[in-house]
Structure formats: C-alpha cells, structure tokens
Amino acid sequence: MEGREEKDFIAILREHGLQVTYQRLAIYQILYYSKEHPSAESVYQQVRKRFPMISLGTVYKALEKFHEVGLLQKVSHVTDVTRYDATLTPPHHHLVCVKCQKIQDYHDSSLTEEATPAEKNGFKIIGQQVLFHGYCPSCLGTMV
C-alpha cells in the first residue's frame, strides 16, 4: 500500500514537471493527507520524523515549487503565517477562525459551479478559492 501510494505521488510530481526527490514525496504526502492545512513549520516537524536531516529551507523551497505548478494553494491572510492546502482533492472552500486560526474545509456544491474557470477579464485563471472568516464553535463558546 505504501508502495502503491508512493508510486502515485511520483507520477503526480512528474506530470507537473517537477524533479522527484524523497523529500518532496514526503512533503507532498503530508500535505495531501493532512486535514489541518499545515504551516511550513508544521510540515517541517512532520517530515523530520522520516528525514531528520531535512531543513526548513528545503521545506519552503518545495512548497514554493508545488505552488508554482499548482499542486497546492496558500490559504488565508487572516492567519499569521501562510498555511498550505494540497489541490488534487475535491473542490472545497475554507472556514477560517479569526480567533484561534483553525481552518476547516467547507463543502458546498452550489458554490462550486465555477469550479474550473478559464478566463475572466482577460486573466487566465489557474485556481480559485472561497474563504469565509468568522468564529469557530469553540471560540464562540469562550466569548463573553
């Protein structure tokens, strides 16, 4: 199973014109399976379990490469640091808590009609995201 999964990721990277390394595979797998929309630091901490020698700089460089070819999105300016989200997953939107900075996926097909836009105002569109910001349930509970 591990093997099959890994082979898939190799193909994905190649198809997007990226050179394949073990570090990049590990980083993209973490992003792909994560549900927390991790920061670079968080990805770094997780990759370190498998590659103790990896550096934070390498993580940033890999994330930037993935972003350039459209394999991930940078999410939300409400948060203090950049948070990353793998694309290649079903289209979805994000709920961002302005207090604790939790980011939760939000699925709503009625918002996704325009899922794969092509051109608007002369722009060639390569991606889209819908961001909602507000207060998450637990932060609502702690507000006086």
Added chain:
Amino acid sequence: MEGREEKDFIAILREHGLQVTYQRLAIYQILYYSKEHPSAESVYQQVRKRFPMISLGTVYKALEKFHEVGLLQKVSHVTDVTRYDATLTPPHHHLVCVKCQKIQDYHDSSLTEEATPAEKNGFKIIGQQVLFHGYCPSCLGTMV
C-alpha cells in the same frame, strides 16, 4: 464635498466602535477610494502627503483596527505582502496575478448569492472572499 465625505467617514468609524483621529480618517479614505488594493507601505506613502509626520507603525495599527471591526479585508496569500481592501463597497471578488501581483476586482452576481452568510458548520461567519489566481493580460503577453 470634502467636508461631507469626511463627515460620513467619521460616522462610519464611530458606528464601528473606533475612536476617530485625522490619521485614521485619512487612512480609511485612501483605502475606500483606492482601486489598487494597496499594501500598508503604499497606504503609508499616500497618507504621508497629507500627514508627513505619520509613521508606518501607526498605519499598521490603524489597518489592524479596521480589520478587527470588519471595515477591511486582507487580500490574497499569493502576493508577497498583505494587501488591504475596504469593505462597505458592493460585494465583489478578486483576480490576482501570480506574476506581477496585480489585484483586480471581479464582479459576478452569480457568485455572490451567498453574499451575507450567517452560519456554516457552527462557524459564525463575518466575511467572505472569493479569490481567483492566474495570469493577467499583460503578463500573458510577455510569456514566451
């Protein structure tokens, strides 16, 4: 006209629970009338024409206050620095150029049905934005 406009902005700040200062009025007017979704630095350069003594720190503090009360949005993680956009304008979305970082408004009523959302997944929503990223016409032209 100046007087009337200014009076309106005073009311707007008060209604949002903010103490009114000439600096804040100037900053919010610039944001409100700007079409370029300026950065903090850009706002600073513009306010300086009227208030040469103002500091960049004050601009950041004012922008943060405006954000806290929902008078502006922070736009796009595709850009290097945070860009600001006054709310209180008709709902619209943003086209962000991944190359030159131009941000253009995009009006599409079919995307705005959910304009004033209230609650999703237990989140109390206070704002939303739709971001498209891609290449603007002039950057498309310079690509080989």
Added chain:
DNA sequence: GTATCTGCAAATGGTTTGCACGCTA
C-alpha cells in the same frame, strides 16, 4: 555530465511591540 535539489546559516524585510507624549471623548 549537468542542471537541479539539499542542508546549513546568514540575511532580509514585513510586521509587531514598547514606551513617552499628545489627543479624543
């Protein structure tokens, strides 16, 4: 074989913070 990637460390620079003074309400 050569371009690209990695690891390390230093540099960068957008943003935040602390403090003394001034202004708003």
Added chain:
DNA sequence: TAGCGTGCAAACCATTTGCAGATAC
C-alpha cells in the same frame, strides 16, 4: 482626566537567499 492613539525605534520572526556538496535524469 483617563484611556486610547501616535510617533519613533528597536525587536521579531516568517521567509528568502547564497553557497558547497549531493542527487536526479
């Protein structure tokens, strides 16, 4: 006049950059 905002400057820290050695293709 009490509290909040401003200006200034230093600090912070997420992210970028440069480089030498290693790896992908």
